[in-house]
Amino acid sequence: xxxxxxxxxxxxxxxxxxxxxxxxxxxxxxxxxxxxxxxxxxxxxxxxxxxxxxxxxxxxxxxxxxxxxxxxxxxxxxxxxxxxxxxxxxxxxxxxxxxxxxxxxxxxxxxxxxxxxxxxxxxxxxxxxxxxxxxxxxxxxxxxxxxxxxxxxxxxxxxxxxxxxxxxxxxxxxxxxxxxxxxxxxxxxxxxxxxxxxxxxxxxxxxxxxxxxxxxxxxxxxxxxxxxxxxxxxxxxxxxxxxxxxxxxxxxxxxxxxxxxxxxxxxxxxxxxxxxxxxxxxxxxxxxxxxxxxxxxxxxxxxxxxxxxxxxxxxxxxxxxxxxxxxxxxxxxxxxxxxxxxxxxxxxxxxxxxxxxxxxxxxxxxxxxxxxxxxxxxxxxxxxxxxxxxxxxxxxxxxxxxxxxxxxxxxxxxxxxxxxxxxxxxxxxxxxxxxxxxxxxxxxxxxxxxxxx
Numbered sequence: 128x129x130x131x132x133x134x135x136x137x138x139x140x141x142x143x144x145x146x147x148x149x150x151x152x153x154x155x156x157x158x159x160x161x162x163x164x165x166x167x168x169x170x171x172x173x174x175x176x177x178x179x180x181x182x183x184x185x186x187x188x189x190x191x192x193x194x195x196x197x198x199x200x201x202x203x204x205x206x207x208x209x210x211x212x213x214x215x216x217x218x219x220x221x222x223x224x225x226x227x228x229x230x231x232x233x234x235x236x237x238x239x240x241x242x243x244x245x246x247x248x249x250x251x252x253x254x255x256x257x258x259x260x261x262x263x264x265x266x267x268x269x270x271x272x273x274x275x276x277x278x279x280x281x282x283x284x285x286x287x288x289x290x291x292x293x294x295x296x297x298x299x300x301x302x303x304x305x306x307x308x309x310x311x312x313x314x315x316x317x318x319x320x321x322x323x324x325x326x327x328x329x330x331x332x333x334x335x336x337x338x339x340x341x342x343x344x345x346x347x348x349x350x351x352x353x354x355x356x357x358x359x360x361x362x363x364x365x366x367x368x369x370x371x372x373x374x375x376x377x378x379x380x381x382x383x384x385x386x387x388x389x390x391x392x393x394x395x396x397x398x399x400x401x402x403x404x405x406x407x408x409x410x411x412x413x414x415x416x417x418x419x420x421x422x423x424x425x426x427x428x429x430x431x432x433x434x435x436x437x438x439x440x441x442x443x444x445x446x447x448x449x450x451x452x453x454x455x456x457x458x459x460x461x462x463x464x465x466x467x468x469x470x471x472x473x474x475x476x477x478x479x480x481x482x483x484x485x486x487x488x489x490x491x492x493x494x495x496x497x498x499x500x501x502x503x504x505x506x507x508x509x510x511x512x513x514x515x516x517x518x519x520x521x522x523x524x525x526x527x528x529x530x531x532x533x534x535x536x537x538x539x540x541x542x543x544x545x546x547x548x549x550x551x552x553x554x555x556x557x558x559x560x561x562x563x564x565x566x567x568x569x570x571x572x573x574x575x576x577x578x579x580x
Contacts, residue, residue, distance in 0.1 A: 157216045159350035163193040171197060171211070176250040179210035179338065189345055191226045191293060196347035199242075199339035206237040210338040212250040215351055220301040222352045223335055229262045230343030231290040238340030239264035241290070245338065246300070248331040252338075255328040259298050259309065261340070262288055270298075271309050271321035285311055285318045293347075299560075302329065303551060310560055317559045360491055361566040362462040362545055363514055365534055366451060371546065371565045376425055377432045377531060378414075378442040378450035380544040382556040387447035387475025387542050395441040397425055398561070400550025403441030414440035426546075433529055447475055447542035448496070448535030455530045456501055458517035462534075462545075465489040467505040467518065474540045482525035482533070485518055487511060498533035499524050536564065 165171045165185045175197075177183055182200035190196040199209035215221060229241035243261035248254045258272025260282075266289070272282030288294060299310040305325050311318035337346050364370050382396040393405030395415055401423050403415030414435035422438045423429050430452055432442040442450075461467075468486040470479045473496060479486075482498040485505060489495070501522025505511065511518065523530045536545045538559055547563035548554035554561055 157221070157351040157353070158213075159348070160213070161191075161193055161348055162195045162197050165195070167195065174213055176212045176334075177210065178212065178251040178253075179208045182209045183211050186345065189228060191347040196226075196228070196345045197337070198343065198345050199337065200343045201238060201339040201341040202236070203232060203234065203341055204236045205341070208238050208252070208338050208340040210252050210336055212247060212334040212336045213349075214250075215246075215333060215335050217351065217353065219332075220299060220353070222297060222299045223259070223350070224295070224297040224352070225337070225349040226293050226295050226347045227262065228293045228345040228347075229288065229290050230339075232342035234264040234341045236341045240340040241342050242344030242346065243338050243340055244296070244298070245336045246332045247334040247336050248328055250334050252336075255326075255331070256336070257307070257326070257329075257332065258282055259300070260285075260296060260311070262294075262344070264341075266290070268313065270311050270318070271323060283321065286313050308553065312560075317557075319557050320554055320560065322553045360463070360489065360493060360564065362495070362536070362564045363460070363566055365460050365462050365495075365497065365532065366453060367458065367460055369451075372426050373428055374426070375428045375430050375452050376449055377430045377452045378446050379425060379429075380448055380542070380546070381444060381446045382544065382548070382554060382561070384445045384447065384542075384556065384558075386558070387445070389445050391444045393444070395444050395446070396555055397423070397441060398544050398546040398549050399425055400552050401425065401441065405444070413444040413446075414442035415444070416440055447537075448533055449545075450531045450533050452529075452531045453521050455522055457521040457532070459497055459500065459519045459521055459532055460516075461487050461511045461514055461518050462495050462536075463487070463489050463493075464514065465495075465511050467507070467509040467511055469503065469505075469507050474537060475542065483519075483522065487518070492539045494537050496533075496535040496537070498535070499526055499529075499531060 162185050167187045168184050170177055170183055171185055185195050186198035187195050201208040227242040240261045240263045244259045246257045260270045262268055266287055267284050268286040268288050269282045270285040295314050297312040301308040306322040307325055308320055308322050310320040366374055379397040383392055383394040395403040404418055405415050414432055416439055423441050429438045431438040431440050435442055465487040470484055470486045472479050483500040485497045485503055487495045499522055500519040503519045505518045521532045536543050541559045543559050544561045545564040548561045
């Protein structure tokens with residue numbers, strides 16, 4: 128009977144994992160549009176619907192790929208913009224990506240903006256709308272507009288632009304607790320995440336709308352996707368005897384950092400939203416106690432750094448990675464396939480050899496770093512295909528007596544947290560978007576609970 132019960136529990140785990148894989152593999156583009164299948168000079172119906180003026184048509188004077196794009200012309204000096212709507216097709220969260228080319232006319236009407244992208248509850252400009260982004264006549268890009276019955280509601284400045292230039296834009300729309308979270312990239316540069324109040328009509332959002340409030344704007348390569356598609360690159364634990372959720376952690380990635388080992392701001396903020404404050408600093412270290420003098424939980428196995436003494440102190444201010452305290456000569460494994468390097472330096476560290484560092488270039492913008500190794504088991508330029516062979520062994524090189532692995536992930540040279548951001552509050556980290564990169568997305572606690580004897 129006991130054996131049958133255990134088999135049933137194992138079967139449940141397999142079913143959960145299988146369902147997770149099926150759900151992940153089914154994610155992808157909801158739709159994409161490059162306007163190549165429409166005749167020049169016509170409105171792109173039936174996929175798109177028009178509710179503004181009639182100056183919306185497929186144009187062949189400029190494009191990103193192929194030979195066509197969609198041109199919109201808002202009436203100069205008036206309040207009669209050009210708008211095209213298309214059904215989103217999926218529920219939040221979703222990402223919208225597009226290219227926009229803004230005109231250079233002098234704008235003087237009541238909608239002095241070139242290109243803009245909005246969300247509507249219906250295929251009509253007069254329905255409830257949330258402004259996502261607009262390219263204003265003052266050459267400022269505005270984002271994170273709140274929801275209104277109908278615009279304009281520009282939001283806050285997130286950058287500048289030059290007219291008559293193509294810009295690549297990606298926006299992720301999420302509903303988090305009682306807020307809408309909008310995350311922006313302009314020309315692949317992260318511009319931050321912004322929260323605004325959840326409005327009564329939010330759940331009725333059904334259409335993405337592109338418009339030219341006044342003057343001209345061209346749009347091309349528009350797509351709506353699920354954000355999970357961005358996270359298909361996954362990491363395995365560099366410690367085979369642990370997974371990321373039961374590994375001992377002595378120092379965390381600091382989400383209040385302005386750069387690796389940058390200007391100390393007196394705060395350490397973990398991916399869980401837990402905060403250490405310098406007003407409660409440990410003696411002689413950059414580890415800070417919580418305001419209410421509580422222990423830090425993190426993944427449930429937080430130890431704190433040896434120099435600061437205990438899990439009552441969160442370490443370290445401006446730290447760009449995770450420290451895993453393990454015994455000397457513990458095997459260390461590559462977190463994903465790639466090309467191994469033995470760097471003299473890497474972003475944030477000018478003396479990488481002092482810490483006996485290995486870099487794995489995953490050839491997709493991501494690199495992982497492994498520091499303080501007692502020995503290395505790879506050579507410069509070696510291809511790493513087998514993740515079951517150690518790339519090195521832990522040690523204390525560069526930190527005498529403090530045996531641990533410093534594990535760091537960088538995306539395009541910017542440190543990111545492989546645990547993502549798991550608090551209901553906004554992520555204070557402004558250098559890039561943090562997403563959970565670990566392979567196991569199933570709550571390890573649930574699996575452990577099922578397996579309890």
